[in-house]
Amino acid sequence: MKIKVVDTTLRDGSHAVEHQFTPQQVQAVVKGLDEAGVYCAEVGHGAGIGGSVLQYGLGKHDTVELIRAAKDVSKNMKIGTLLVPGLGTMEDLKAGKDAGLDMVRVAVHCTEGDVGAQHVKLGKSLGLESIMFFMMTHMTSPEELAEQAVMAEDYGADVIYFADSAGFMSPNQFADRIIAARKRISIPIGVHTHNNIGLGVGNAIAGIEAGATYVDGATEGLGAGSGNGNTAAIVVVLDKMGYQTGCDWYKLVENGQKNVRPLVRHSLEITGDSITLGAAGIYSSFLLHVKESSEKYNIDPRLIYDELARRKVVGGQEDQIIDICQEILAERENK
Amino acid sequence: MTGKKVKVAIVGPGNIGTDLMYKVFRSQYLEMSLMIGVVESEGIKRARDKGVETSTEGIDYLVRHPEKADIVFDATTAKAHINFNAPACEKMGKIIIDLTPAAIGKIVTPMVNIDEALKVKNVNLITCGGQATTPIIHAISRVVPLEYAEVVTSVASKSAGPGTRNNIDEYTQTTAKAILQLTDTERAKVMTVFNPAVPEPPMRNTIFGIPKGEYDIKEVAKSVEAMAKSIQEYVPGYELTLSPIIERDIITTIVSIYGQGDFLPPYAGNLDIETASAIKIGELYAQHMMEKGGN
Numbered sequence: 001m002k003i004k005v006v007d008t009t010l011r012d013g014s015h016a017v018e019h020q021f022t023p024q025q026v027q028a029v030v031k032g033l034d035e036a037g038v039y040c041a042e043v044g045h046g047a048g049i050g051g052s053v054l055q056y057g058l059g060k061h062d063t064v065e066l067i068r069a070a071k072d073v074s075k076n077m078k079i080g081t082l083l084v085p086g087l088g089t090m091e092d093l094k095a096g097k098d099a100g101l102d103m104v105r106v107a108v109h110c111t112e113g114d115v116g117a118q119h120v121k122l123g124k125s126l127g128l129e130s131i132m133f134f135m136m137t138h139m140t141s142p143e144e145l146a147e148q149a150v151m152a153e154d155y156g157a158d159v160i161y162f163a164d165s166a167g168f169m170s171p172n173q174f175a176d177r178i179i180a181a182r183k184r185i186s187i188p189i190g191v192h193t194h195n196n197i198g199l200g201v202g203n204a205i206a207g208i209e210a211g212a213t214y215v216d217g218a219t220e221g222l223g224a225g226s227g228n229g230n231t232a233a234i235v236v237v238l239d240k241m242g243y244q245t246g247c248d249w250y251k252l253v254e255n256g257q258k259n260v261r262p263l264v265r266h267s268l269e270i271t272g273d274s275i276t277l278g279a280a281g282i283y284s285s286f287l288l289h290v291k292e293s294s295e296k297y298n299i300d301p302r303l304i305y306d307e308l309a310r311r312k313v314v315g316g317q318e319d320q321i322i323d324i325c326q327e328i329l330a331e332r333e334n335k
Numbered sequence: 336m337t338g339k340k341v342k343v344a345i346v347g348p349g350n351i352g353t354d355l356m357y358k359v360f361r362s363q364y365l366e367m368s369l370m371i372g373v374v375e376s377e378g379i380k381r382a383r384d385k386g387v388e389t390s391t392e393g394i395d396y397l398v399r400h401p402e403k404a405d406i407v408f409d410a411t412t413a414k415a416h417i418n419f420n421a422p423a424c425e426k427m428g429k430i431i432i433d434l435t436p437a438a439i440g441k442i443v444t445p446m447v448n449i450d451e452a453l454k455v456k457n458v459n460l461i462t463c464g465g466q467a468t469t470p471i472i473h474a475i476s477r478v479v480p481l482e483y484a485e486v487v488t489s490v491a492s493k494s495a496g497p498g499t500r501n502n503i504d505e506y507t508q509t510t511a512k513a514i515l516q517l518t519d520t521e522r523a524k525v526m527t528v529f530n531p532a533v534p535e536p537p538m539r540n541t542i543f544g545i546p547k548g549e550y551d552i553k554e555v556a557k558s559v560e561a562m563a564k565s566i567q568e569y570v571p572g573y574e575l576t577l578s579p580i581i582e583r584d585i586i587t588t589i590v591s592i593y594g595q596g597d598f599l600p601p602y603a604g605n606l607d608i609e610t611a612s613a614i615k616i617g618e619l620y621a622q623h624m625m626e627k628g629g630n
Binding site: 053054055085086087089090091109111112114115117118139140311312313314315316317319322323326 | 485487489492497500501502503504507508524526527528529530531532536541543545576577580582585587589
């Protein structure tokens with residue numbers, strides 16, 4: 001069985017470096033991934049193309065510029081990006097295509113596929129591999145998620161992705177989602193995982209065993225929260241299990257040591273904060289924002305995560321941290 | 336002009352049109368005269384049950400009976416507004432308040448540019464995000480001009496109709512354009528999040544502003560608080576969740592909107608601010624007409 005490996009270091013990893021990637025850094029990593037046999041490298045702001053906003057943090061370089069830089073040095077590997085409808089626009093996607101984009105992943109909350117229908121269709125008409133990428137899939141049932149996947153297939157998506165964006169799920173919970181969708185759609189399914197509770201690699205493998213044929217990983221695990229499943233480790237496991245990825249795991253390791261490890265700013269280990277985030281089921285990119293606010297105001301991050309969970313926030317609602325902290329401060333003053 | 340109230344017609348008896356009708360019932364200045372659809376429907380039946388005259392002949396009915404309304408609320412579609420309702424009203428010289436995304440009329444938010452709007456006869460309500468945030472950004476930028484304004488709007492998934500969901504780019508771009516037109520801001524970006532949580536959350540708008548030059552945050556807060564208060568007069572569920580503060584050198588403020596639950600559910604503050612703003616504009620036109628009529 002062949003598995004396509006998508007490396008998200010240069011997009012999801014953007015969250016972990018506060019969106020400061022330079023075109024030179026992108027090119028070095030892309031060259032390494034290309035030589036290692038990776039199917040596609042995803043590049044851009046953490047929130048995708050058009051995602052450079054105050055809400056997430058402004059990007060040092062525009063996503064379009066980074067796509068162009070990546071494309072310039074990639075010989076065999078596809079260059080992809082993420083687009084979050086409601087944030088990135090169809091104009092942004094056209095600009096990405098002009099810069100050399102091969103693949104777009106239209107990222108929607110797990111129950112909101114229709115919001116991205118236009119963008120998936122535009123991707124197709126631009127000749128891109130056009131993927132619908134469902135985020136925060138722990139927040140809906142396998143059956144409802146399968147229903148969304150059927151809709152996405154109708155829009156013309158080439159692949160459906162399921163993301164455990166909060167790094168929340170157990171392997172069987174994640175696998176149930178792939179199994180339910182597998183019964184309903186005929187296009188390939190991909191999986192994207194986070195390592196907040198230590199299941200970055202494990203859940204990627206669980207997803208493949210359940211029928212996924214695309215898998216995301218990040219070099220050195222560089223991604224939001226405690227990062228994504230480590231690409232090299234995923235490839236090693238898949239090798240052992242007899243899947244064909246076309247990737248050379250040791251070249252991935254070397255690329256990581258040489259080009260990615262020096263960029264790591266904060267620990268990508270499983271920490272108390274990442275476990276608390278994962279347990280609460282909060283979108284992984286909240287990690288650094290909560291950390292900053294909790295340190296600035298001397299608030300226990302657990303209090304912030306609990307309130308975020310009570311409010312049932314989804315991806316893109318980092319602004320809720322601001323008033324949660326202000327409310328906690330006001331309460332403290334009243335005491 | 337005789338009598339104390341101005342007669343209105345609502346075109347489009349859907350959820351928005353019905354919510355408008357309930358608000359007209361409460362108005363001191365507007366009289367619910369006519370509900371117009373193009374087919375027999377739930378909304379037509381509902382209006383009839385309330386004792387309102389109805390027609391399923393579209394705007395043509397008003398063309399044949401122009402005495403039945405002086406102000407028209409358009410709660411149909413952009414296409415119907417452009418092709419039928421706007422030209423018919425223009426011909427008859429009637430005021431049309433457009434809640435569709437057509438935006439061929441002057442864009443208006445009651446607390447920002449109503450005086451200019453009263454000079455024309457076709458006004459457009461922009462978007463719910465536009466109604467909710469342009470007054471606040473205006474209130475900030477009258478104290479300190481902004482180099483950049485960013486709005487993060489989140490609404491309950493169920494409160495966003497297919498028109499918004501399937502055309503999300505149009506929605507965000509229209510809102511951003513209105514910010515540039517109605518406030519002292521150089522660049523604007525709007526981001527929208529649909530949240531499916533149950534119970535449904537109210538509409539929420541976080542506004543970030545990068546100021547140009549020196550300012551006193553207390554003055555900004557005073558200006559924004561006054562603006563929120565004036566909006567509360569016609570949108571009672573308009574709430575200043577976070578009075579302006581400075582975070583990372585950025586002016587940051589949050590408004591939440593709960594609906595009045597007239598016909599639409601209370602969490603749909605995003606729809607309530609549209610219909611409530613439309614009614615407010617209608618009332619201001621009515622007062623304007625009555626003043627003129629009294630001369």
